[in-house]
Amino acid sequence: QLQLQESGPGLVKPSETLSLTCTVSGGSISSSTYYWGWIRQAPGKGLEWIGSINYSGSTFYNPSLKSRVTISVDTSKNQFSLKLSSVTAADTAVYYCAREDNTGITSPAIDYWGQGALVTASS
Amino acid sequence: SSELTQDPAVSVALGQTVRITCQGDSLRSYYASWFQQKPGQAPVLVIYDKNNRPSGIPDRFSGSSSGNTASLTITGAQAEDEADYYCNSRGTSGDHLIFGGGTKLTVL
Numbered sequence: 001q002l003q004l005q006e007s008g009p010g011l012v013k014p015s016e017t018l019s020l021t022c023t024v025s026g027g028s029i030s031s032s033t034y035y036w037g038w039i040r041q042a043p044g045k046g047l048e049w050i051g052s053i054n055y056s057g058s059t060f061y062n063p064s065l066k067s068r069v070t071i072s073v074d075t076s077k078n079q080f081s082l083k084l085s086s087v088t089a090a091d092t093a094v095y096y097c098a099r100e101d102n103t104g105i106t107s108p109a110i111d112y113w114g115q116g117a118l119v120t121a122s123s
Numbered sequence: 124s125s126e127l128t129q130d131p132a133v134s135v136a137l138g139q140t141v142r143i144t145c146q147g148d149s150l151r152s153y154y155a156s157w158f159q160q161k162p163g164q165a166p167v168l169v170i171y172d173k174n175n176r177p178s179g180i181p182d183r184f185s186g187s188s189s190g191n192t193a194s195l196t197i198t199g200a201q202a203e204d205e206a207d208y209y210c211n212s213r214g215t216s217g218d219h220l221i222f223g224g225g226t227k228l229t230v231l
Binding site: 037049052060061062105107108110116 | 152222225
């Protein structure tokens, strides 16, 4: 059974960079079928897609966050990572890592999710 | 535009049928997926590719699409279906994903 687990600091100071890593177990990150993504949810709010990456490093980003986001992959560790720069209080959220299955007809199916990691941007 | 619009809240009597809708320009080109999220839990995929259910999802969940609107129908709603539901698809440019604002379903 595929499992994803987020890890990283739970507290980030405003103007600094948020960094999270997702470790994938029970399956290989090195498949052309899948992209590996980040999604966040501010307290009491809806879901927001941040971006995703495949095993070769091809990325897609949310246009509204693109200038601050970097997603990278380390296939040797079966991990992918998120960096979000210049954070503000508005970036406080639960951050989920997830698998996007691109075998769909028109849109990927986000079929596996991590449990989520709360990151608070505060001094 | 790259937006998906959902009604904030919907209610249904136990055992009855409810439809949750999602509207957006990109739905004319791309199918929607649907997610169920209960408090304190990660979202769970319930419908993808318009009307496909992942393994383990009850067949009372179904999806459909017409024009710029995607719908999730729960036929015979159960108490455990009370949750937030989100639609998801590609944006109009096709190079990013978007979520609807979510619908809170109450089972009466």
